[in-house]
Amino acid sequence: MKLSTHTLTLMGVAVTINIVAALIGKWFRLPIYLDCIGTLLVAVLQGPTRGAVTGLATNLLLGIMANPMSAVFAPVSVVIGLSAGWLARMGGFSRWWYALLSGLLISTALMLVAVPINIYLFGGVTGSGTDLFLAWLLHGGKSLYASVSLTIFSANVVDKTLTALLVWLLVKRLPLRIEAQYPYLYHSHRQAS
Amino acid sequence: MPLIDMQHLNFAYREHAVLRDVNLQLEVGEHLAVIGGNGCGKTTFGHWLSGRLVQGETGNSSGSLLIDGRPWSAFEPLEHARTVQFVGQLPEQQITGLAATVADEVAFGARNLGLSVVEVDRRVEQVLRACELQALAQANPFELSGGELQRLGIGAAMAMQPKVLILDEPGSNLDPASRQVLINTLRQLRQHTTLVLLDVCVEFALQLATRFAILETGQLHHFAEPDAFLRAADRFGTLTGSPVADVGLALRARNLRAQSASLPTTVAALVSELKDLSDA
Amino acid sequence: MTRNVLYRQGDSALHRLDPGIKLCLLAWVACSLFVYPWPVLLAADLLLLAWSASLHLGRFVALRLLVMAGPFALALVIIHAGLLPAADRQRLAALPWALHYSPAGLDYALLVASRFVTFLVASLLFVATTHPLALLRSLEALGVAPGVSYLLTSPMLLIEQFSRRSQAIRDSQQTRGMNIEGSWLTRLASLPSLFVPLVTLALSDTSERARILDARGFRHAAPRQQATASRWQAYARRSILAVAVLQAVIKSCL
Numbered sequence: 001m002k003l004s005t006h007t008l009t010l011m012g013v014a015v016t017i018n019i020v021a022a023l024i025g026k027w028f029r030l031p032i033y034l035d036c037i038g039t040l041l042v043a044v045l046q047g048p049t050r051g052a053v054t055g056l057a058t059n060l061l062l063g064i065m066a067n068p069m070s071a072v073f074a075p076v077s078v079v080i081g082l083s084a085g086w087l088a089r090m091g092g093f094s095r096w097w098y099a100l101l102s103g104l105l106i107s108t109a110l111m112l113v114a115v116p117i118n119i120y121l122f123g124g125v126t127g128s129g130t131d132l133f134l135a136w137l138l139h140g141g142k143s144l145y146a147s148v149s150l151t152i153f154s155a156n157v158v159d160k161t162l163t164a165l166l167v168w169l170l171v172k173r174l175p176l177r178i179e180a181q182y183p184y185l186y187h188s189h190r191q192a193s
Numbered sequence: 194m195p196l197i198d199m200q201h202l203n204f205a206y207r208e209h210a211v212l213r214d215v216n217l218q219l220e221v222g223e224h225l226a227v228i229g230g231n232g233c234g235k236t237t238f239g240h241w242l243s244g245r246l247v248q249g250e251t252g253n254s255s256g257s258l259l260i261d262g263r264p265w266s267a268f269e270p271l272e273h274a275r276t277v278q279f280v281g282q283l284p285e286q287q288i289t290g291l292a293a294t295v296a297d298e299v300a301f302g303a304r305n306l307g308l309s310v311v312e313v314d315r316r317v318e319q320v321l322r323a324c325e326l327q328a329l330a331q332a333n334p335f336e337l338s339g340g341e342l343q344r345l346g347i348g349a350a351m352a353m354q355p356k357v358l359i360l361d362e363p364g365s366n367l368d369p370a371s372r373q374v375l376i377n378t379l380r381q382l383r384q385h386t387t388l389v390l391l392d393v394c395v396e397f398a399l400q401l402a403t404r405f406a407i408l409e410t411g412q413l414h415h416f417a418e419p420d421a422f423l424r425a426a427d428r429f430g431t432l433t434g435s436p437v438a439d440v441g442l443a444l445r446a447r448n449l450r451a452q453s454a455s456l457p458t459t460v461a462a463l464v465s466e467l468k469d470l471s472d473a
Numbered sequence: 474m475t476r477n478v479l480y481r482q483g484d485s486a487l488h489r490l491d492p493g494i495k496l497c498l499l500a501w502v503a504c505s506l507f508v509y510p511w512p513v514l515l516a517a518d519l520l521l522l523a524w525s526a527s528l529h530l531g532r533f534v535a536l537r538l539l540v541m542a543g544p545f546a547l548a549l550v551i552i553h554a555g556l557l558p559a560a561d562r563q564r565l566a567a568l569p570w571a572l573h574y575s576p577a578g579l580d581y582a583l584l585v586a587s588r589f590v591t592f593l594v595a596s597l598l599f600v601a602t603t604h605p606l607a608l609l610r611s612l613e614a615l616g617v618a619p620g621v622s623y624l625l626t627s628p629m630l631l632i633e634q635f636s637r638r639s640q641a642i643r644d645s646q647q648t649r650g651m652n653i654e655g656s657w658l659t660r661l662a663s664l665p666s667l668f669v670p671l672v673t674l675a676l677s678d679t680s681e682r683a684r685i686l687d688a689r690g691f692r693h694a695a696p697r698q699q700a701t702a703s704r705w706q707a708y709a710r711r712s713i714l715a716v717a718v719l720q721a722v723i724k725s726c727l
Binding site: 002003004005006008009010011012013015016017019020023024027028029030036041053057059060061064065066067068069121122123124125126127128131134135138139144162166169170173174175178180 | 479491519541542543544546547548549551552553556557560566581582585589592593595599600605608623624625627628629631632635636639643653657660661663664665667668669671672675677678679680682683686687691692711
């Protein structure tokens, strides 16, 4: 798959936005990461494959630059890009309530990939505050698999839903001259009123 | 055969016609200034000329453009890069985003041409000196001011030593001293480099161009002499004219100087005119 | 860019070692995690920590280890040894109020924790002694496509510009009423005021930057004398990867 230079520069910018978004999230003091907003944007603008590559590049780069463990979760970012692109193809970002639903579906998809990685490589534990929730679920008698699934889903559903909504708004507000550069956007605009 | 041969170019973006029946023949080494107001289509014209329209903006077009007798589609990418370089209006958009230093930014394109390390270094040194960027050679391009970025964008294009250099409002971010530095730099362009200046004001045009044109309502009006060009510019009323020429035009409008007398284009020429008037 | 990377300048043998070889060593470590038991991995961790101290990276590695691995290891032990149901649960000590734990669970927790720590220490040594740009030049010399290199290099160079731009947009939007101090709903509603201009500007830059890259011959570089890796480096890389595969094969046969 030879990507055009325009696609490469878009993905480079999207990876940068993914990394900088975490900083922006801190300014607003909201319990969201926003660290896949660039991935979703590329998926909606150019399709699932390019979205997936953006996610992969983000995690690999974070692994080199900031947290070596980020690279291990690269498959999760790939799945986020793929699912967002497929959902966009089906009009999943053409209305705000569709975007909310897309966020839910993306959270589910990433959970399916993140749970096995998390359990097999990390014993289901993350070393963050969500481990308390995990411990509570386990203490309540749930299996490790169910507990880790619920923990990961809960930790991501708000973030991915809000990110999807934000991406819907971003593409809705794009100027015509920028829109014209991304034919894949047709899927997100065709049903919009 | 002219280097650039544009025949009956028409271009419309959606329903909005931008260029109408534009014709242009440029020979090797000519320096053309195209003057026009904001939104008249200069940048679109420059993009057409450089063969790099933005993806999705090809719109509706007709006419032909041949470079050295061939259309742009017949050029391989590196040959295209060696033939034409276009430097846009916004300085921060003219850098690759791949270079950690100013020197690297200048060297980037030259390296891609397959030049030897010695030749690349020579071109980099030459360009840094010409653009007065030597002190910033190791600086991060993203930390430069607007004016410095503009000089860097032009310098990086010059390092490619293209046959055609197209500059879109090159002085827009520069203070008067920096504008003069850039004018001096462009005067050092190799003799056989064809220069196309796209601008809203005539300062650069008067100091660098050998041919002049005005882009108005999508049409390109050519002028061989600066005098006719400045009078036409005044008639079109779309330009911020040269203050020197404006005074010259005002003198002629008040019949203080003969209409046929050549317009002054430099301060010295204007001073001489005013001295003649006061002596008379 | 240097503020955003973990690289620490130095002149040690590890700093000077070819990034491609270091990457292969890291891959070998990753394979070894599933071959050796936790006591061996913990011994390896101690050796790696001692080595990092000799490279004047001891504090750098230890701090990050504490922050990233400390809570993780603790949570692992509590959950696997303490909370998960297991057939071998027993009292920790011969006291009526002593906690119950699972020895198998503890063994598993130690295995996962030692794998995490080993990979983390090895990765930290890698990123601390390898400048990202040097790594990418090395990958290019190995024949990795310029596009891949661009995708990993460009963001590193753009991060500071984007951070500054975000701050500038934040400051100007705040003067127009964007509120990042109010209730969570107010703050949430203000998110678009920052992201919309940031992303729109970024997308506008994108097409221009692509045009500039194409104009400068990006990805069409004429053949020139590339800095090709030396033969011994190629042997070293292949040998390391061969050992990694071999030990996995041996482990699976045993």
